[in-house]
Amino acid sequence: MNYVLRRRIWAAGLIVAFFAIWEVLCLALGISDLIVPRPSQVFATLVERFPVLIPHIFQTLWTTMIGFGLGVVVGVAIGALIGTSRTAYDTCYPLLIGFSSIPKVAVVPIFVLWFGAGPVPAVLTALAMCFFPIVVNIATGLATTEPELEDVLKSLGASKMDLLLNVGLPRTMPFFFASLKIAATFAFVGTVLAETVASNKGIGNVMMSASSNFDVPLVFAGLFILAFLGVALYVLFSLIEGRVLGWANRRTDLAAS
Amino acid sequence: MACETYAQDNPALHDAVVLSQASVAFGRPGAEVQALQTTDLRIPEGEFLALVGPSGCGKSTILKLASGLLRPSSGAVIVGGREVAAKALRIGMAFQNPTLLPWLTIEKNVMLPLKIVRPFRQDFRAKRRGEYRDRVHALLDDVGLSKFANHYPWQLSGGMLQRANLCRALIHEPSLLLLDEPFGALDQFTREELWGTMQDLWLKRRPTVILVTHDLKEAGFLGTRICVMSARPGRVIDDSPVDFPRPRTVAMTFEPEFVALNQRLRERIIAARSETLQGAEA
Numbered sequence: 001m002n003y004v005l006r007r008r009i010w011a012a013g014l015i016v017a018f019f020a021i022w023e024v025l026c027l028a029l030g031i032s033d034l035i036v037p038r039p040s041q042v043f044a045t046l047v048e049r050f051p052v053l054i055p056h057i058f059q060t061l062w063t064t065m066i067g068f069g070l071g072v073v074v075g076v077a078i079g080a081l082i083g084t085s086r087t088a089y090d091t092c093y094p095l096l097i098g099f100s101s102i103p104k105v106a107v108v109p110i111f112v113l114w115f116g117a118g119p120v121p122a123v124l125t126a127l128a129m130c131f132f133p134i135v136v137n138i139a140t141g142l143a144t145t146e147p148e149l150e151d152v153l154k155s156l157g158a159s160k161m162d163l164l165l166n167v168g169l170p171r172t173m174p175f176f177f178a179s180l181k182i183a184a185t186f187a188f189v190g191t192v193l194a195e196t197v198a199s200n201k202g203i204g205n206v207m208m209s210a211s212s213n214f215d216v217p218l219v220f221a222g223l224f225i226l227a228f229l230g231v232a233l234y235v236l237f238s239l240i241e242g243r244v245l246g247w248a249n250r251r252t253d254l255a256a257s
Numbered sequence: 258m259a260c261e262t263y264a265q266d267n268p269a270l271h272d273a274v275v276l277s278q279a280s281v282a283f284g285r286p287g288a289e290v291q292a293l294q295t296t297d298l299r300i301p302e303g304e305f306l307a308l309v310g311p312s313g314c315g316k317s318t319i320l321k322l323a324s325g326l327l328r329p330s331s332g333a334v335i336v337g338g339r340e341v342a343a344k345a346l347r348i349g350m351a352f353q354n355p356t357l358l359p360w361l362t363i364e365k366n367v368m369l370p371l372k373i374v375r376p377f378r379q380d381f382r383a384k385r386r387g388e389y390r391d392r393v394h395a396l397l398d399d400v401g402l403s404k405f406a407n408h409y410p411w412q413l414s415g416g417m418l419q420r421a422n423l424c425r426a427l428i429h430e431p432s433l434l435l436l437d438e439p440f441g442a443l444d445q446f447t448r449e450e451l452w453g454t455m456q457d458l459w460l461k462r463r464p465t466v467i468l469v470t471h472d473l474k475e476a477g478f479l480g481t482r483i484c485v486m487s488a489r490p491g492r493v494i495d496d497s498p499v500d501f502p503r504p505r506t507v508a509m510t511f512e513p514e515f516v517a518l519n520q521r522l523r524e525r526i527i528a529a530r531s532e533t534l535q536g537a538e539a
Contacts, residue, residue, distance in 0.1 A: 050495060149356040155324040155348045156429070158373045166369065170360050247360040 010121035021163040037217040046215040057225060063119045067126025068187035075131040076172040079138025108197045122191045130136030130183035137179035141172030169192055177241040184233040273433055273465035274300040274323050278332035281318050289399045291490035293318045297327045303467045305459055307480030311530045315491025316469040324348055349426035351433045353441045355418040357410040363421050364406040367393045370429040378480055396424045400454050416447035449507045452478050455505055473519050485521050487529045495525045
């Protein structure tokens with residue numbers, strides 16, 4: 001426990017040091033706040049404008065969560081299909097890789113064309129950004145099931161569904177949570193991307209209009225909010241992961257307790 | 258045929274597994290690799306058959322045929338009076354790698370077949386869960402693992418995992434138990450201990466067992482009959498009953514009769530191995 005505490009103090013210390021050096025550098029080099037505002041200015045802006053920012057924060061948060069949720073559903077479904085069937089794997093993979101290689105910025109205008117500016121393109125962009133890592137991880141987890149274990153269960157008359165529910169999906173959980181952490185941050189990127197291109201609400205939109213007004217501290221305040229939301233989501237999944245996956249992290253946690 | 262005499266001498270026994278002119282070949286037509294030559298093999302109910310032979314000789318292929326996981330390229334495989342299809346059978350299997358699920362306790366791991374095998378799975382959710390748990394505990398008790406029911410696999414040693422693996426293979430009371438070198442990765446002492454455990458389990462329940470092994474002592478200790486297979490493509494080249502009294506002990510494996518049997522089988526295998534080496538050189 002002592003070790004964990006020390007690690008946390010170091011992590012917090014690094015964050016504080018990062019802002020302190022930033023602040024000092026800006027002051028020492030006399031950098032204008034039109035180019036890089038000092039962290040203290042950014043925090044001041046953040047506090048001052050917070051009531052105005054709240055609806056935007058919620059807008060970004062819920063569009064991201066919906067996009068992310070849909071991304072998880074789609075990702076798990078496609079991953080399960082590809083991971084259990086060799087044919088599906090060979091058939092679908094080229095198309096999936098092709099799709100995931102498309103820069104999502106290029107897709108946003110198409111979504112806007114179809115659904116108009118607003119939350120729908122943001123949700124769809126978040127989905128498009130985040131489902132692929134989930135697909136890859138689920139498929140990998142399923143495809144690496146021990147063949148002997150499959151033989152044991154098949155000789156008991158297990159169907160593909162039995163295998164998937166009793167062995168495949170549980171053993172994929174560590175892969176799944178690893179991908180969730182990546183996917184959650186990707187989903188934020190997707191939402192903000194869509195908001196900067198076409199939306200009148202959301203953090204992305206706030207940053208866009210702030211930068212056109214040369215309100216650089218507000219732009220940075222937007223960045224801070226996004227970073228905070230990303231970290232919060234990451235922590236949330238880490239906590240859930242710790243609860244669900246005690247068996248996979250046994251050496252550090254369970255053995256000590 | 259040599260391999261049929263044992264069964265014919267015991268007409269009261271039914272056949273649990275029959276390989277009738279069965280052969281297996283892998284690969285594309287024209288470039289096939291023969292894994293098992295045309296083989297006739299009858300395994301009466303309640304028999305403990307040990308299959309020995311050089312590596313890659315098709316021992317595991319026979320197991321896969323009996324399990325229904327593999328279809329013969331020609332001939333027929335009849336298990337429990339019917340031609341095999343994996344779905345219809347009640348089979349227990351255990352491999353060298355215990356493959357217990359790391360996220361389940363030993364108790365839940367052993368219970369897994371009851372969640373899947375047909376007559377049990379309907380009852381599993383509702384009323385009989387407690388009854389099934391008792392059954393798991395009785396079985397774990399038989400192998401000396403009752404204290405570890407709520408442990409996770411990573412907390413157990415290799416020998417204990419293999420005991421749990423045997424329990425998982427037996428919990429649904431299979432009439433046919435297929436073992437593919439289950440003790441192969443264990444140290445000598447643990448292995449000998451597990452022979453004793455396996456013998457007790459078999460004497461108590463009397464399933465038909467096919468044990469693939471490369472350990473002649475193990476074959477002699479556990480088997481009621483030993484079949485020696487030639488090198489690939491495999492066929493049965495020696496078929497001998499083993500009628501030492503039970504329960505057998507490890508001390509018994511040092512007695513002259515046992516050693517003589519061991520020696521004879523050893524020579525057969527060495528001869529079979531050198532045949533292929535010469536064949537490969539020629």
